[in-house]
Amino acid sequence: LRDRRKNIITAAIDVPNEQLSAGPRGYRVQVVDYDSSTNKMYVALDAAKYGSVDDPADPFARTPSAKLLTDPRFHAQNTYAIAMRTLAQFERALGRRVSWSFGGHQLKIAPHAFAEANAYYSAGEEALLFGYFGEDELVFTSLSHDIVAHETTHALVDGLRPRYMEPSSPDQAAFHEGFADVVALLSVFSIPEVVSYAIDSAIGLPNTPTMRLADLTLESLKHGILLGLGEQFGEAFSGVHGAALRRSVTLKPAKDILNREEFQESHRRGEVLVAAMLHAFLAVYRARLVTLGRDMKNRLPPKRVAEEGADIADRMLTMAIRALDYMPPTDIEFGDYLSALLTSDLEIRPDDSRYRVREHLRAAFKSFGIRPTSKYQEGRWEPPLLAVPPGARGRTAELNYRFVHREAMQRDRDEIFRFLWDNRGVLGLCEEAYTEVGSVLPCLRVDQDGFTLRETVADYVQILTVRADELGSITIPNSSQRIVKPAGLPDWRQVRLLGGGALIFDEFGTLNYHIRNAVLNPARQTRRLRYLFNAGYFDGDNAPARGFAELHMKGMQPELPSMTRERTPWQ
Numbered sequence: 001l002r003d004r005r006k007n008i009i010t011a012a013i014d015v016p017n018e019q020l021s022a023g024p025r026g027y028r029v030q031v032v033d034y035d036s037s038t039n040k041m042y043v044a045l046d047a048a049k050y051g052s053v054d055d056p057a058d059p060f061a062r063t064p065s066a067k068l069l070t071d072p073r074f075h076a077q078n079t080y081a082i083a084m085r086t087l088a089q090f091e092r093a094l095g096r097r098v099s100w101s102f103g104g105h106q107l108k109i110a111p112h113a114f115a116e117a118n119a120y121y122s123a124g125e126e127a128l129l130f131g132y133f134g135e136d137e138l139v140f141t142s143l144s145h146d147i148v149a150h151e152t153t154h155a156l157v158d159g160l161r162p163r164y165m166e167p168s169s170p171d172q173a174a175f176h177e178g179f180a181d182v183v184a185l186l187s188v189f190s191i192p193e194v195v196s197y198a199i200d201s202a203i204g205l206p207n208t209p210t211m212r213l214a215d216l217t218l219e220s221l222k223h224g225i226l227l228g229l230g231e232q233f234g235e236a237f238s239g240v241h242g243a244a245l246r247r248s249v250t251l252k253p254a255k256d257i258l259n260r261e262e263f264q265e266s267h268r269r270g271e272v273l274v275a276a277m278l279h280a281f282l283a284v285y286r287a288r289l290v291t292l293g294r295d296m297k298n299r300l301p302p303k304r305v306a307e308e309g310a311d312i313a314d315r316m317l318t319m320a321i322r323a324l325d326y327m328p329p330t331d332i333e334f335g336d337y338l339s340a341l342l343t344s345d346l347e348i349r350p351d352d353s354r355y356r357v358r359e360h361l362r363a364a365f366k367s368f369g370i371r372p373t374s375k376y377q378e379g380r381w382e383p384p385l386l387a388v389p390p391g392a393r394g395r396t397a398e399l400n401y402r403f404v405h406r407e408a409m410q411r412d413r414d415e416i417f418r419f420l421w422d423n424r425g426v427l428g429l430c431e432e433a434y435t436e437v438g439s440v441l442p443c444l445r446v447d448q449d450g451f452t453l454r455e456t457v458a459d460y461v462q463i464l465t466v467r468a469d470e471l472g473s474i475t476i477p478n479s480s481q482r483i484v485k486p487a488g489l490p491d492w493r494q495v496r497l498l499g500g501g502a503l504i505f506d507e508f509g510t511l512n513y514h515i516r517n518a519v520l521n522p523a524r525q526t527r528r529l530r531y532l533f534n535a536g537y538f539d540g541d542n543a544p545a546r547g548f549a550e551l552h553m554k555g556m557q558p559e560l561p562s563m564t565r566e567r568t569p570w571q
Helices: 072-094 145-160 170-189 192-203 218-250 266-291 302-326 334-348 357-367 413-422 468-473 522-534 548-554
Strands: 029-031 107-114 119-122 127-133 434-446 452-467 494-506 511-517
Touching (some): 072 145, 119 145, 170 192, 192 302, 334 511, 413 434, 413 452
Antiparallel strands (some): 119 127, 494 511
16 A cells, blocks of 8 residues: 555564465465466575574565565565465464365465466466556556455355355355455454554544544545545556455445346445445444543544554454355355354354444445345344244254264264254255265354354255256245246256255254255245346356456456566566
8 A cells, every 4th residue: 555645555464473485385375476478487585584483584574665566575475474364364263274175285376477467366276376467667466465365265265165156146156256355355454554544544634643533424434444445456456456446435325236237247246245344344433433432622542543443344354254154055145144244243242232243234234235134033043943944844843963973073074964864854955956065164263352162064065956847846845936947948958956054063063053045945046047047057058157267357447458568577
C-alpha cells in the first residue's frame, strides 16, 4: 500500500518458525522462482540469511522500502510469508493440520511465473503462480498481500472441500472466489498498521492524538477502511483482482440482488458474499467503538481504535474459516454458509455479548437477501434427529452406536461408514446411491479466551446417476414432490445427482450435527439441474469445472493486455 504521499506502507507479520532452506523453502511451502516467459531461474537468497530456529532473522527488515519493489528475492520471501501466515490462520481456526488437495506436503510458489496480468492456483502444478505486467513500470502480483492470501485460500479450500469446484448451484460457483476475497481482506484488516492507515483515511486527519467518535460513522469507515483499501489494491491490480474489491465495497444492500441478471455470473455473485461479510464487519466495528472509553470531548486515541479493528477482523477471520467444517461437502448455497457461521461460532463462543457478531451477521446477510438455510433457533443447524422429516424410514428415538467403536471414529473412514450404514434410515440417506466417506479429522479448537472444544469432523458424499427421463419417477421418501427435468434436456442424457453431509462428533463420539444436502432433495436438485442446463453444462460431455486460471482470466478487465514483454531485464 501507499499513503497519500505515495510512501510505501510496510508491516512485519508473524509466521510459523522453522529452519528454512534457500528459496525460501519450508516444510509446507517451497518458492521456486522460475519465469516461464523469459526462461529465467532467479538465484535464491542464501539460507543462512534467514537465521536459525533459535534465532530467526528477517533479511529485509532494514532494507529501504523502495528497494523491496525491485528485489526478486524479497518477492520470494513475501509470497512465502503470506502463504504461511494464511495456512497458520486456517490451522489455528480449524484446530488441526490442513492438507493440500494434491496429496503432497509442499505447495510450490512461483513469484514471477509469467509476464501476464494474472495470478492463480493450479492443483495440477501443485503451485501458486503469480504474474507481472506493465510497460513503463512492472507491476508484480506477488507483492500484493491480498492476492497472495486470496490464491493461498483457493489452495486450502480445494484441500478441505474438493467438490466445491464441481458444477453445481450458482452460489457454489461463486463461493470459491467470494470466500477467498473474504479471507484475504480480513487477513489484511487484522494487521494494525493497515487499519491505522485506513482510519487516517476515514477521518482525513493523519497522526492526530485523538479522534472524534462522531467522525467514525459507518460511511466514513466504509470509505476509509473498505473503499480506500479497495482502491489501493485496485490501483495497479485492477485487471487481476482490485476491480472486484471495489465493486464489492460499493454494493448497496438489496434483498433481490441475487435474482438480478448481472449477479448470475460467478464473479459478480461472489461479490455479494464479500459485501455481506464486510458490512457485518463494519457494523460490529462501529458498535464496538461506541462502547470504548472516551474522554470528556467524546474522542478516542487512534491506536486504540486501530487495535480494536484488527482484533475484530482477526475474530471474524477465524469465524469465517471455522465455518467450512460446518458446511455440506457439495451443492452449497450462501444460506448454508450463514448457518455454518452461526453454528460454529456458537459452539466455541456461546456468549457473544461483547461484539454481537452473530446478530450483525444475520442482519447484514438479510439485507442482501441471504437467509440461513436452517430454520432452527436463529439460523443455527439443528440437532441430527431434527434434520430428518418425521416419519422417515427407520426413524427411531436415538442413533445406533452399538456396532461402532467410538475411539476409532476419530480417525477411521470405515468406522464412520459403518455408523452411516447402521443409521442410514435415521439420517435420511439414499440406499440406492453410491456413498463414500471423504475424510475423518480430529480437531482441538481454542478460543481467544482459552476455551477449548474437541470435535471430530467427517464428511461423506452420495452420487446417484440416472437418465434424464427417470428423474420424475424417483420416489422421494415422505414427500409428494419430484425432481423436475429441465425443459429441453434430452431424455437420454445421463444426469448425476450429488448429495452429502458433514458429521460433527463431540469428544465422546456422539453426533452433534449432521449438516447435509440430501441427494434426494427435490427442490435443490431441480434448481441445480435448471442452473446447469441454462449454463450450457449439458451441451458437451459434462466436462469438469473450469480451472482457477480460466476463472481468474474471466474476471480480468478486458482493456488490459494479456501479455507484456520486458523492456529492460531486471535482476
